[in-house]
Amino acid sequence: xxxxxxxxxxxxxxxxxxxxxxxxxxxxxxxxxxxxxxxxxxxxxxxxxxxxxxxxxxxxxxxxxxxxxxxxxxxxxxxxxxxxxxxxxxxxxxxxxxxxxxxxxxxxxxxxxxx
Amino acid sequence: xxxxxxxxxxxxxxxxxxxxxxxxxxxxxxxxxxxxxxxxxxxxxxxxxxxxxxxxxxxxxxxxxxxxxxxxxxxxxxxxxxxxxxxxxxxxxxxxxxxxxxxxxxxxxxxxxx
Numbered sequence: 001x002x003x004x005x006x007x008x009x010x011x012x013x014x015x016x017x018x019x020x021x022x023x024x025x026x027x028x029x030x031x032x033x034x035x036x037x038x039x040x041x042x043x044x045x046x047x048x049x050x051x052x053x054x055x056x057x058x059x060x061x062x063x064x065x066x067x068x069x070x071x072x073x074x075x076x077x078x079x080x081x082x083x084x085x086x087x088x089x090x091x092x093x094x095x096x097x098x099x100x101x102x103x104x105x106x107x108x109x110x111x112x113x114x115x
Numbered sequence: 116x117x118x119x120x121x122x123x124x125x126x127x128x129x130x131x132x133x134x135x136x137x138x139x140x141x142x143x144x145x146x147x148x149x150x151x152x153x154x155x156x157x158x159x160x161x162x163x164x165x166x167x168x169x170x171x172x173x174x175x176x177x178x179x180x181x182x183x184x185x186x187x188x189x190x191x192x193x194x195x196x197x198x199x200x201x202x203x204x205x206x207x208x209x210x211x212x213x214x215x216x217x218x219x220x221x222x223x224x225x226x227x228x229x
Contacts, residue, residue: 032215043205043220089157093215102173105157
C-alpha cells in the first residue's frame with residue numbers, strides 16, 4: 001500500500017519567517033495530495049490540495065509544490081503568523097479500481113510560530 | 116447545516132465492553148469514513164463507505180465494524196474494547212464517491228479503554 005513520510009515532526013519559526021514541510025510518498029499511482037491543518041483540540045480542516053497534473057498551487061500565504069518524478073510534495077507558508085501554529089498533515093490518494101478510495105496521511109508536523 | 120456530527124464527545128470503557136460511536140452528516144455526501152488519531156501516528160483509516168449499503172476496510176479495521184444503511188449515518192462499533200483502542204476517533208465525509216474532494220471532519224470522540 002501507500003506509505004507517506006512527513007518531515008519535520010516539529011518546526012519552530014519566528015513570526016514573519018517562512019515554514020516548509022515536506023512529504024514523500026511511495027506509490028507512483030497516487031494522484032491527489034491534500035494538506036490538512038489541525039488546531040489544538042479541533043478537527044482537521046483542508047487548507048490546500050494539489051492534483052498530479054499540476055506542479056504548484058498557491059492560495060495567499062500558502063503554497064504546495066509537487067515533484068512527481070521524485071515522489072515528494074511540500075507545503076510552504078510565508079509571512080507566518082501566530083494563528084498558523086497548529087499540526088499540519090499531508091496525505092496522498094491512490095487511484096484504485098472499483099470502489100476503493102483511500103487517503104494515507106503523514107504523521108504530522110507541529111508548527112509553532114513564536115513572537 | 117450542522118455538517119458532520121459525532122456522539123459522544125468523550126467515552127470511558129472497560130476492557131471487553133462494546134459500544135457504538137455515532138456519526139451523521141447532513142450534506143448528502145456519499146463518501147464517509149472513520150479515522151483514529153494517535154500521537155505521532157497521524158490519521159489512520161479504519162473503515163469507509165462510498166454509499167448506502169457499501170463499506171470497505173481501511174488500514175486498521177481489526178476490532179471495529181461498520182454499516183451504512185442510510186446516506187446520512189455511518190456508525191462505528193467496537194465489539195470488545197481493548198486498551199489499544201484508546202484514541203481519538205474522527206468521522207469524515209466527502210462529496211461524490213471518491214475522496215479526491217475535500218473531506219469534512221466531525222469534532223471527534225475521545226475514547227479511553229481501561
